[in-house]
Amino acid sequence: MLDRDQVLHVARLARLELTDDEVDRMATELSKVLDHIEAIRELDLDGVSPTSHVIDIVNVLRADQPTPSLPRETILAAAPEPLNDGFGVPSPGAA
Amino acid sequence: MSELIDLTAAQAAERIRAGEIAAAELFDAYRERAARDELNAFTWVADAAPEANGQSGTPLGGVPVAVKDLFCTEGVPSQSGSKILKGYRPPYTATVVAKLAEAGAPLLGKTNQDEFAMGSSNENSAFGPVLNPWDRRRVPGGSSGGSAAAVAAGLAPWAIGTDTGGSIRQPAALCGIVGLKPTYGACSRYGMIAFASSLDQAGPFTRDVHDAALLVRHMVGRDPRDSTSLEYPGEIELPRAEDLKGLRLGVPEDLTGSEGGIEPGVRESFEATIKLAEGLGASIEPCRLPHAPQALSAYYLIAPAEASANLARFDGVRYGLRVAGDSDLVTMYSRTRQAGFGAEVKRRIMLGTYALSSGYYDAYYGTAQKVRTKIAEDFRAAFEQFDFIVTPTSPCTAFELGAKMDNPLAMYLNDFLAVPMSLAGIPAISIPSGLSQGLPVGFQLAGPAFSESRLLDAAHALEGAIGFDGRQARR
Amino acid sequence: MSTGTVQYEPVIGLEIHVQLSTRTKMFCGCELSFSDPPNIHTCPTCLGLPGALPVVNEQAIHFGIMIGLALGCDIAERSLFHRKNYFYPDSPKAYQISQYDVPLCLGGHLGDVRIHRVHLEEDAAKLNHLGASGRIHGSDRSWVDFNRCGTPLVEIVSEPDIRSAEQAREWLILLRTTLRQLGVSDVDMSQGSLRCDANVSIRPAGTTELGTKTELKNMNSFAFVAKGIEAEIERQKRLLAAGEAVVQETLHFDPITGSLTPLRSKEEAHDYRYFPEPDLVPVLATEGMLAAARADLPAELPAERAARFERELGLHADTARLFAFRAELGDYFERALAAAGANGGAGLEPAELSNWIAPLTERIGSDADPARSKVTPEGLAALATMVKAREVSRDAAREVLTLMVSEGGDPRAIVEREGLGAISAEDDGLGEIVDRAIAADPDAAEKVRAGNMKAIGPLVGYVMRETKGRADGGEITRLIRERLG
């Protein structure tokens, strides 16, 4: 049900550079899983509202009061590429 | 020494309070055992006992706790079993871990797990599989396999883990200990490296039900930093019940029938436990949860969908692994994630991304959310007639390492009996009900939201009647 | 078909992002910052660290409801946050928490433009580019500053009710004034606290079907909004005239060259995979929250003010809008009006007074706030009153105003000092000058005498020149006709 092209498309959305081998394996495995899962589409769910939260609460709000921020050295200590007091990345505009 | 290790956590805390043993002595005893861990249960062990400033006066007395890798602990590796977070030491501590430390349970070490809590065998860890202390050729279950194995093997007096679709209950069952998944929202998720946000819940691993109650009562409570955490109504009570008089237990045929693939040994143990429950005064009757068999399918859409977004932050920009930093941005992202994630994590990211993608949302994610509604309704209806629903925790006992690694679907079916409760957000506990061919079997009790005290009470009475002996795993 | 004669009608909708001026970010307690050193306002939540969770800022909801009420929207009883998934270095979680299918506010209007929706979301981080230009193109390394990341934003989406670039600009100014008056944002385009994207399409005039639209980004001033839209309308017209089709795409407007270039998309196929944010619970707009927002609304919003200026004060519609949309002009005008009323005002009509605002802004710079000039509202009112009372001619008054702008002071004193008082009567010597004018141009005098009133111009001009504009035109005409009648 999932062909190679679909796998490649989804992998690109998810930013995963799969190997050729993985693409094939993913197509087979995911198809098998989806085949099993597909059964739920047979259920009669007309008029059933979806549940995204099991807890029935609303308005969990925070007062607009500042709390301390992290020191810059701390956050940059984990950075793969500290750059100019920030986090370096390949430029999205690079050719 | 071995005497110390044989104490339950509550007994140890009692002795510390009475001044019979020092908290540091207990800590060191466990620290040494954890450091010699041959099960690969730990990914990090504390160097020394923390300053014992008045810990003997705290409710948990200084009895140390092992913590699943995915709980962020300041300055301590918190890697969620993943290569992409190898060596990552967060600048803050998860609320639950901080609460336990405050209540007198200092951090003993971090335990191994399936990568990002995705798995039922602990074989999906970047730090290698965990071995089952009952039989080292077998898996401990997952995803909190390290925590379960550590407690079962006496490498930790108790531990915490997380349960998204059975990740506490199933390894507890396979390792012959007690594991509780609390009501969704009872414990703060702040600082837990997320797998599936609407399902993840922290809970205790302990040797007995009393310890589970003692530990979890200090984990629950509303956290202003977690919008989905709730004020726990009252306090979780320590269990005392010796019988089950007047309790109505429902056995959901929809789950325990042929579809669940329950092994004969597991079924035998389950039925024997049902008999014991009857002997303790409970009434047992079949009940219906008509949509529960579809829970696994709904779960394997909802959880991967949420995970696909939760794991998108691992992009090689702010922390963790980076690969191909000199290439263009998209290549850097894609190679970093390709190299940093294991096979199962990639599989679920793919599944979740697909389920949310344009044109498929309604058919997959939307439908799964509706199934979730029906499952929660099924439980509500059942709890009008029954106090608790009981099932085996896992359809099978600990299987051999590698046995299901090539068959994702077979692996997923391990969660068949555990995911319905996760989707409904209700509490469920697994207690050891005996051995099948020398391997532990788990018995699961599930109750309505916030019924933890009653659930623990019932589990306590049953535990007494079962008389499971876990010493064999603590050699 | 012959496209040369087809008249096209532009159809424009605006999407405006406004940073709210809360103290802290949308989902965490980090303080907002604007020009602070990089990466000093971050925490696990706004940095997207593993395990961190969002909690909604109550003040952002309050501001959101205020905006909704001010724009006449329906406030959703129950609104939701979704995750909008895309990978980009400015988005630390790789999803933006935003309201999607159930926004806080729906419907409404501002002036004659309908509002489609107003929703809350979080701002992205700032991406800086290495290299001399500091711009994205040609840079091979960039770095992220997360100070801005998580700043509360409202996104205001209009219906495609705007028909010209100028209308878009004017409406945006009205929106800015409205938001500024609500006190919910700095609404400063140059600082990025107000950002505007435009959806532009054109269609043959008189038809109702919408043409293919393009989205314009990066128009960071009111003038550029107008320029960008104008350029895009022209581009689309040229395409259609050449028999080509408009392609749906996002365009980047370069204000320096005026060019429009397609933007590379942030996410392939724009598949944002929205789904309800499981880390948050719904927002319920309670009666209490609505009442609190209502209580914080100003007594009169710009659109209402414009209506009042026009209806009650009899100002010209354009003037009324200008004064209301540029609140500083309206405020100045109302203070001057009060001052005129206080000194009797010689029956000065508000509309007459209003005519003095434009000459003032011409002299101080069209975007300047007159309250910051040396001309006080009292002074302007006094000058207008003097003109009305014919104590000074209109031309002389303009000269007085120029002096007031450069040195301030009371117009009466200036008139006195400069000898600019009106010459209005025979005995002021005006009669004499009129006689000289008639004598100097007998031709014109003859024509006027013969009933050709157009010929009076040169005679009046003569007197004006002679009196350096101090004489009243009406009075001069009267005196000439008296003599030639």
Ligand SMILES: [Mg+2]
């Ligand atoms: Mg937006």
Ligand SMILES: [Zn+2]
């Ligand atoms: Zn923050």
